[in-house]
Amino acid sequence: MSQVLDAPPPTAAQADPADQGLPPAELAAKYGLTVSGARPSLPAYVRQLWQRRHFITAFATAKLTAQYSQAKLGQLWQIMTPLLNAAVYYFIFGVLMNTKRDVEDYVPFLVTGVFVFTFTQQSVLAGTRAISGSLGLVRALHFPRASLPISYCLQQLQQLLFSMCALLVILLCFGVPPTPAWLLVLPALVLQFTFNTGLALVMARIGSRTPDIAQLMPFVLRTWMYASGVMWSIDAVLKGRDLPHVVKVLLECNPAAVYIDLMRFALIDSFHHDQLPHHVWAWAVGWAVLAGLGGFIYFWKAEETYGRG
Numbered sequence: 001m002s003q004v005l006d007a008p009p010p011t012a013a014q015a016d017p018a019d020q021g022l023p024p025a026e027l028a029a030k031y032g033l034t035v036s037g038a039r040p041s042l043p044a045y046v047r048q049l050w051q052r053r054h055f056i057t058a059f060a061t062a063k064l065t066a067q068y069s070q071a072k073l074g075q076l077w078q079i080m081t082p083l084l085n086a087a088v089y090y091f092i093f094g095v096l097m098n099t100k101r102d103v104e105d106y107v108p109f110l111v112t113g114v115f116v117f118t119f120t121q122q123s124v125l126a127g128t129r130a131i132s133g134s135l136g137l138v139r140a141l142h143f144p145r146a147s148l149p150i151s152y153c154l155q156q157l158q159q160l161l162f163s164m165c166a167l168l169v170i171l172l173c174f175g176v177p178p179t180p181a182w183l184l185v186l187p188a189l190v191l192q193f194t195f196n197t198g199l200a201l202v203m204a205r206i207g208s209r210t211p212d213i214a215q216l217m218p219f220v221l222r223t224w225m226y227a228s229g230v231m232w233s234i235d236a237v238l239k240g241r242d243l244p245h246v247v248k249v250l251l252e253c254n255p256a257a258v259y260i261d262l263m264r265f266a267l268i269d270s271f272h273h274d275q276l277p278h279h280v281w282a283w284a285v286g287w288a289v290l291a292g293l294g295g296f297i298y299f300w301k302a303e304e305t306y307g308r309g
Contacts, residue, residue: 039303048144056147060154078162086114093231102236104270108171112267113230115167116260119160120196121221126152127200128217131208131306138307145306146299149204153197157189167267176269184266192259194288198295205299208306228256235275252277255287 040048049056067078090110093099100106130149131138138145164185172178207213229237234251251257257277262284264271277283 039300042297042300045144045146045300045303049146049150052143052147055143056151057154059147060151060158063152064155064158078159079166082115082118082163083111083166085118086111089114089231099232103233105174105176105268108167108174108176108268109233109264109271110231111167111170112264113228113260115160115163116192116263117225117228117230117256118163119156119192120199120256120259121225122159123153123156123196123200124203124221125214125217126156128203128207128214130200130204132211132214135307145204145303146201146296149200149299150197153193153200156196157193160189171267176267179269181266181269185263188259188262188266188284191262191284191288194292195255195259196291198288198291198293201295201299202291205302208302224254224256227251228254228260230260233275253283255283255291258283258287 039045064078090107094106094110103109127149130152131145134148138148203213203217229251234257238248238251258280261271261276261280265273265276265280
């Protein structure tokens with residue numbers, strides 16, 4: 001055994017003479033060598049992710065549990081944080097600016113919008129830091145890097161499900177009855193999760209090369225929130241206003257506004273079909289496919305670069 005371990009590497013004289021002058025690529029192919037950390041094919045990459053599905057879910061759950069582990073109220077902050085945000089927005093927009101006059105069931109309307117937009121907002125922010133904030137893990141272990149942004153989005157979905165429990169209580173307290181339409185929440189959440197994940201994958205790739213983007217994103221997301229009808233009704237604002245057609249289309253087809261409208265339509269009895277943009281389900285599916293598939297491919301194309309440099 002010691003002779004095997006201590007044996008010197010073969011010298012040039014001992015090497016196969018046929019290898020002399022071969023290009024490195026041909027030499028590697030001859031001996032079955034591959035580039036370390038090379039990007040796998042897209043189908044192989046998807047299979048690798050599926051094989052690590054348990055890691056993705058466990059990582060998301062662990063991050064969610066540790067998020068408020070140092071706070072005395074612990075996991076209660078998962079519900080209290082979005083509720084406090086909604087209370088602030090209600091005071092500023094509902095009371096001071098009196099936007100509630102145009103909206104029936106304003107409190108359920110507002111809380112639904114805050115919870116749904118927060119899901120997208122936090123998924124994007126977490127995705128932006130998914131690679132740059134986990135360099136130790138990325139450099140130490142070999143795994144498909146898309147596992148990280150996906151797990152962060154799954155963490156935010158779990159957070160939203162906690163918030164939805166509080167939302168249902170609020171709906172009942174304000175006299176909104178449960179209806180079969182509440183079942184529409186499930187497809188709406190699936191579509192929004194797909195959209196959020198695709199967007200998080202795009203931002204994860206950008207954030208891995210340009211960490212400063214994480215400092216800019218809160219301002220971008222805040223602007224996006226104000227344009228998404230979280231605190232006010234887009235339908236009520238557009239009525240009677242002579243705005244350019246392109247502005248109306250952009251406001252109605254805004255993906256965040258689309259998913260918020262779908263959730264309001266599913267949960268709030270007074271939010272009627274005529275308040276929805278035309279073909280809202282088609283827009284929701286289109287945004288989910290475009291962001292989900294496009295974001296995944298965009299992230300996969302830079303797989304071998306993450307954690308380097």
